[in-house]
Amino acid sequence: MDIFHSLEKYDYEQLLFCQDQTSGLKAIIAIHDTTLGPALGGARMWTYATEAEAIEDALRLARGMTYKNAAAGLNLGGGKTVIIGNPHKDKSEALFRSFGRYVQSLNGRYITAEDVGTTVSDMEMIRVETDYVTGISPEFGSSGNPSPVTAYGVYRGMKAAVKEVFGSDSMEGKVVAVQGVGNVAYALCRHLHQEGARLIVTDINKESVQRAVQEFKARAVDPKDIYSVECDIYSPCALGATLNDLTIPKLKAKIIAGSANNQLQEPKHGDMLFEKGIIYAPDYVINAGGVINVADELNGYNRERAMRKVETTIYQNVERVLAIAKRDQIPTYLAADRMAEERLQIIKNSRTQFLQNGHHILSRR
Structure with a gap:
């Protein structure tokens, strides 16, 4: 190459x-x-x-x-x-x-x-x-397993998307189809169940599915059927690229919000969701709880502080992405990129201005 x-x-x-x-x-x-x-x-x-x-x-x-x-x-x-x-x-x-x-x-x-x-x-x-x-482990003053924090961030981001679609962020009675019931998704299911959501789950690991059925009264479906179930929210929490030419036409959900990385197989699939009127919470925005959590270690880890930041940041960021998408009439995946790029550009510009001003001061000397 x-x-x-x-x-x-x-x-x-x-x-x-x-x-x-x-x-x-x-x-x-x-x-x-x-x-x-x-x-x-x-x-x-x-x-x-x-x-x-x-x-x-x-x-x-x-x-x-x-x-x-x-x-x-x-x-x-x-x-x-x-x-x-x-x-x-x-x-x-x-x-x-x-x-x-x-x-x-x-x-x-x-x-x-x-x-x-x-x-x-x-x-x-x-x-x-x-x-x-x-x-690293909590014994060294660090955060340990990031899965529960990532899950909490996805839960908060999902609530922000629900507010946009339904007018309230309550999960009571909402039907959530969860693809994959690993560490992050299991913790997510717990939050959803506690707030009264109804869960549909699938996973290639049958033990994980059975645990969710028993503990959260979830309904189990075959992995190939998760895309077409009647639900309010489809939550991809396993492999990437599950939003593609084959699956998007099957979706009956109004919202997509999950923890998996690289959920869109290609950018065009974000355009397809936009055309279908499905609200997509971009993966790297909604699943950022883990990185927010470990970043807190750089200041001397405080779990309460990290959880507060995850709680507010991800909810507000999903709201911001949805607002940018509405303002500019663009798909949410592009709105998320725009939000990140605008922040990067502001800092780059401020640094450039600082360097230019410093050069002028030195020149005058």
Whole structure:
């Protein structure tokens, strides 16, 4: 692949290749934008088919974190790491400590965290070598498992979307079809059930489905049927790209609000939802609770403070996205991008103005 062309396309700042023959480390750190502050993004461990695929994933995810952090109002930029390897077989203390040394060498430009294929215990091994890691266990004064906080943010964002459609943010009696009942979705279901929502659930893991049926009186359906059920809200909480040419025509929901990343298979699917009159709460806006939570660690973690910020920020951000979409008559996925880009541009402009003024002062001297 033409790496510099890829970096120039979306103005990436840095791509770092990390290799350690002794531990077997092969990692790529991508830093997209540090306008708002140091880049924060997790370390993903995955068995990529090719090195080019790993690079593309790192770049895509890093840019996504720039938008997520900007939209969430955080003073953080976007970055991401991909570690090439099997998370079930290739992990070792030496590998993560080697990676930690690379993170430390960036001197705070990049802060890492857990992601797909990595865990809190992995972060603790990285922590031996660097100060720039979040998502470690509460024993070290950190936040631990981010799933409950992410779930609470999705719940709050869903309520904001419900208010837009129904005039009230009450979930009482609303029918929510939840795709995937993993850690985040299970906690989300609890919030919804406690407020009186009626749940329809599906998952390839039958035990997860049964637990939701028993504890939340949910109705179980086959995975292929979740798109076409009669419901008020479709909540994708498993794989990405579930909003596509095949599924969107089946949807009967008025709202889409879930925790999954990359819910739109392509941007055109956001346009399709707009044309159908379905309110879509953009994924990186509504699922930002986890990153808001770990970002609080940078100030000395306080759970109550983090939860308050998640509660207000995500609700208000979904309201803002819906308002921008209405104002500009554009789909909500574009409105979310506009909200993030406007914040980035304001800070860039203020920095440019500061530098220009500083240059004029020095010139006069």
